[in-house]
Amino acid sequence: MSLTVGLTGGIASGKSTVSSLLIEKGYTVIDADIEARLAVEKGEEAYQEIVRHFGERVLLKDGSIDRAELGSIIFHDEKERKALNSIVHPAVRKRMTAKKEQAISRNEQMIILDIPLLFESKLQYMCDKTLLVYADEGIQLQRLMQRNQLSEKEAMARIHSQMPLREKKALADAVIDNNGRIEETEKQLWDILRKWNAI
Ligand SMILES: CC(C)(COP(=O)(O)OP(=O)(O)OC[C@H]1O[C@@H](n2cnc3c(N)ncnc32)[C@H](O)[C@@H]1O)[C@@H](O)C(=O)NCCC(=O)NCCS
Numbered sequence: 001m002s003l004t005v006g007l008t009g010g011i012a013s014g015k016s017t018v019s020s021l022l023i024e025k026g027y028t029v030i031d032a033d034i035e036a037r038l039a040v041e042k043g044e045e046a047y048q049e050i051v052r053h054f055g056e057r058v059l060l061k062d063g064s065i066d067r068a069e070l071g072s073i074i075f076h077d078e079k080e081r082k083a084l085n086s087i088v089h090p091a092v093r094k095r096m097t098a099k100k101e102q103a104i105s106r107n108e109q110m111i112i113l114d115i116p117l118l119f120e121s122k123l124q125y126m127c128d129k130t131l132l133v134y135a136d137e138g139i140q141l142q143r144l145m146q147r148n149q150l151s152e153k154e155a156m157a158r159i160h161s162q163m164p165l166r167e168k169k170a171l172a173d174a175v176i177d178n179n180g181r182i183e184e185t186e187k188q189l190w191d192i193l194r195k196w197n198a199i
């Protein structure tokens with residue numbers, strides 16, 4: 001029997017940091033951000049729909065999606081964000097489900113689905129347990145500004161386009177506090193997974 005863990009959090013709360021620890025130990029992590037990138041490559045159905053909806057202003061010279069431009073639209077406009085979500089999310093779900101099935105057929109003990117918008121999109125049905133990576137908003141903001149070289153205004157727009165982390169805390173089966181050092185984060189991760197008999 002495989003256990004599917006839904007790993008979630010807010011933007012820059014530390015999901016990829018936790019994913020890397022799991023990947024290092026050989027676990028399969030299926031990453032929604034990666035699948036979302038693949039789903040909008042030139043020639044994919046979602047690509048055509050994005051161009052139809054947003055126009056050629058969201059294309060780079062080589063015809064690929066201009067992610068910075070698309071981000072600057074959707075993180076400031078809920079209607080446009082919902083439009084993009086409704087184009088991209090079905091394709092992402094389909095890709096993730098296919099990869100999950102492959103991992104199950106390999107009899108893997110634990111499969112991790114890294115899904116930033118797990119609670120916003122009510123995707124709990126895709127996993128057995130949900131694990132939230134949490135950071136206080138001030139720390140999240142600093143890490144996001146630094147990592148993406150964003151102004152405070154841009155970073156806040158991205159944070160506020162998601163369900164507040166404190167609300168997600170109440171929905172998760174377990175929470176990793178990622179306010180401190182990565183070593184402390186890692187200890188919490190393995191403790192939780194051991195408690196769940198996932199490892
Ligand atoms: C807007 C886009 C082009 C910006 O691309 P960019 O390369 O700058 O960011 P990236 O894809 O790496 O996402 C970074 C983080 O932003 C947050 N985020 C991304 N999309 C959304 C969204 N629609 N709503 C809220 N937060 C989002 C997530 O926390 C994600 O981890 C891109 O994020 C996108 O296509 N988003 C729609 C698909 C989506 O919802 N992806 C999230 C997981 S399915």
Ligand SMILES: Nc1ncnc2c1ncn2[C@@H]1O[C@H](COP(=O)(O)OP(=O)(O)OP(=O)(O)O)[C@@H](O)[C@H]1O
Pocket residue numbers: 009010011012013014015016017018033116143144147178179180181182185
């Ligand atoms: N405990 C920590 N201490 C210091 N820096 C950290 C810690 N955890 C994460 N970071 C840094 O914070 C930034 C955000 O972390 P990470 O990329 O793991 O977040 P994420 O939740 O995957 O973000 P996104 O949703 O945008 O993909 C990165 O630059 C990362 O190196």
